[in-house]
Amino acid sequence: MSLLEVIALTPDDARAAQEGGADRLEVVADMDADGLTPDPDLVARMRDVTSLPMRVMLRANAGFRTTAAELDRLRRAAEDLREAGADGFVLGFLDPSGAIDAVATGKLAADAAPLPWTFHRALDHCADPAAGWRAVRDLGGGLDTVLTAGSPRGVQAGLDVLVRRAAEGPGPAGTIMAGGGLRRSHVAVLAAAGITSFHVGTAVRPDGAWDAAVDAALVREWRALVSAAAGN
Secondary structure, X not given: XXXXXXXXXXXXXXXHHXXXXXXXXXXXXXXXXXXXXXXXXHHHHHHHHOOOOEEEEOOOOOOOOOOHHHHXXXXXXXXXXXXXXXXXXXXXXXXXXXXXXXXXXXXHHHHHOOOOEEEOHHHHHOOOHHHHHHHHHOOOOOEEEEEEOXXXXXXXXXXXXXXXXXXXXXXXXXXXXXXXXXXXXXXXXXXXXXXXXEEEOHHHOHHHOOOOOOOHHHHHHHHHHHHHHHOO
């Protein structure tokens, strides 16, 4: 089965995503920083208007590294967000050398347990992307999704990388969620490679603008596209 995840910034976004047929929400704040941890009150208000699963971002700054103080704050935030209605989390860090920071990520994932979590696009910014991909797949501990464009420049640049990773087998293909500049023309190519999970943000907003609300009609178009490509 295919999965369509929509970035939601407000309760109106959440409501429109559900109306359009999205399967899951990624809940974030501050897209000027590419998505930071939202306030638990916002998550609670979204839970009031949608029954969709909500994966909530655990990220304190615009980069992909974290400090001990930030990590402590995020670990406390995970519990508050769970109580507010989060069904899962989105997280992941790089160390100073640009490798996957398995220690920091593992600590936060342990606090997120038993909820599932997504490793976000920090992977695309690894100094050694191939080594990063292997490291992420070894993380375990509730990880069931890797959000990746295959390149820091987006899916258009990383399309071949995603296809190669999916060719490693059904396990890797089933873990990948393609997102980050995803275009409609990419979906059929990725689905043919075995990728069935897709992530959109500006693509379901009028004029591709973050300050525009999610449009249920655009979500519906993406839902139909993803379903057709995945054969369901």
